[in-house]
Amino acid sequence: MKLLKVLILSLLLSPVVHAERLKDIADIQGVRDNQLIGYGLVVGLPGTGEKTRYTEQTFMTMLKNFGINLPSGVRPKIKNIAVVAVHADMPPFIKPGQTIDVTVSSLGEAKSLRGGSLLQTFLKGVDGKVYAIAQGSLVVSGFSADGMDGSKVVNNTPTVGRIPNGAIVEREVPSPFGTGDYLTFNLHDADFTTAKRTAEAINNLLGPGIARALDASSIQVTAPRDVSQRVAYLSTLENIQVEQADEAAKVIVNSRTGTIVVGKDVRLLPAAITHGGLTVTIAESPQVSQPNALANGNTAVTQNSNINVSQADRRMFMFNPGTTLDELVRAVNMVGAAPSDVLAILEALKVAGALHGQLIVI
Template sequence: MTLSRTARLIACVLLISGSGAVYAQKIKELASIGGVRSNQLIGYGLVVGLDGSGDQTTQTPFTVQSVVNMLTQLGVNMPPGTNLQLKNVAAVTVTASLPAFSRPGQNIDVTVSSIGNAKSLRGGTLLMSPLKGADGQIYAVAQGNLVVAGAGASAAGSSTTVNQLAVGRIPNGATVEREVPGGVGQGDFITLSLNDADFSTASKVAQAVNTGMGATTARALDARTIQVKAPQDPDARVSFMAKLENLTVTPSDVTAKVIINARTGSVVMNKAVTLEPCAISHGNLTVTISAKNEVSQPNALSGGKTKPVQNATVDIKAEKGGVTAVPKSASLNEVVRALNQIGATPQDLLAILQAMKSAGALQAELEVI
């Protein structure tokens, strides 16, 4: 049987996401260590040097106010009543992620996003902008030239844009000024937090740690948390952590799940999905409305006026959907083959899968995002 382009695409995505068995994984791939986390930073700044694509100051007064405040701090006093007409400046937000164990002097990447009506940040330079954490403290300072992965051009009322021009990045654009307190160097215990809560996996991780690091070293507190006893000496603790995170564990079988994106029509399922025998009938109803514009021309000397006339044609086409028998499927390949036989588009599969779940034929958790 020859599969359609849509069916081949669905089959390819499903096979990639769900083929193979459950393999052993390192603990650092299954869990994170309590206290080892990144922190989000945010700041406000100005991008200058734009080629006339900055904020329209009449609609973004905060841009002019920011420029005046900056010039005042630099010792430039503006005459009262000065009306600045700026086209090469844009107000932006600056965001970054501060990795764990970052130290003063290290560099991190930053993302710069326009908050005004600037057309493009391409070619701009971010002026010194402090980045603050959730506690209001400054943890980094950003500055540098933007890299914008896009292009655009406009002339005579026409414009063309490739990718997003209002967002750019500065690699290594921020310097860390303050380190985040914390870490894994205090206390008698460290905590492992599983990425996915599962009692079976938590029990297996605790058993693997006790086997590799000594009995009674670890115990599972719940479906996500494993408490591990660690040495007090910092050097010994680092060596202990290095050995711990490389222990291998075979996680429990994944939960059968189907993910449906209602906006894009994407359908992805894992290898644990199975089907019970069922029958499916699927048909399409198509309504087509076409308009034909004509001109009514009166006869000569009739005194009438030429008027436009619009004629609409409505066509309703209902395709009969036959009943398709779907056999019991125990493997992902069989599930894909059964769904392809229906001949439905990805958008149609959204309704079909939901109906199969309601009928008890789809043995999987259905999640719509």
């Protein structure tokens, strides 16, 4: 291939203005998911569990909670048990008694959680309070198999499983939705132009002074205090159509995969590019130096270096003011550059001030 292994060009066509719903480009401040986490035991594994100190300690603690005390020095065989971390996301406005999905991940040396059941596990928030209780049978998509000769087959990830509707919500998270005289929309992608257009779109629908842009990300909107009225109010606001501003001119380069994404607004200033195919080859060929039998000397190994330099026939390309992305790509294709060479060309253009756009390497 002459140019890139992978070359993706975004938005090559002429600019097209798309209006998006407010609900698709912004969130309401304070209305968000909350992360929950817990520590528990998975039981019933078909010999794929673990036998570690902390697994035994967790198991013994569970037995004590049920009033069972094993004799001193007795260590139970618990190859069908695994200690796990349980986590879930608690959506906003969810109420006690409703259920959420949970993810269960092995913490120790368990080979697989397939066929196991999670025992009652408390899920806590960042404040240390219990917000949900998880329990149930795991759904594990992966599996593993071991052979007598030490061979092993693993498909997907057998040490992670899910429990659909596996946790019951016990506590509601307070929300600022029904408090105050204002609601604030936070844009997913901060942009002053989009923030200004959003405020204007709301004011055009509801009247002047209802909304104002606080910065490039936040738009403050006056809202009714009555919660039921506020719900109907937001139902109208979230469906308002807003024309998003064009993104800044960017060239994104993934140096590991050779992927290049170039925005439609990237332009070149007057510049000339040459891609020299200079090749330097250094070959070392050791030689043994044997002294004459009558001479007083020692056998030695000497290095014989052959250096070969070749210059391929390449052409120089001149870019006029306002050169488009399409012209740039065609020219680089004609040069026949590899992904690493293209990155070097883009970096050189940026340093020379000839690349109109941000060069971002990830």
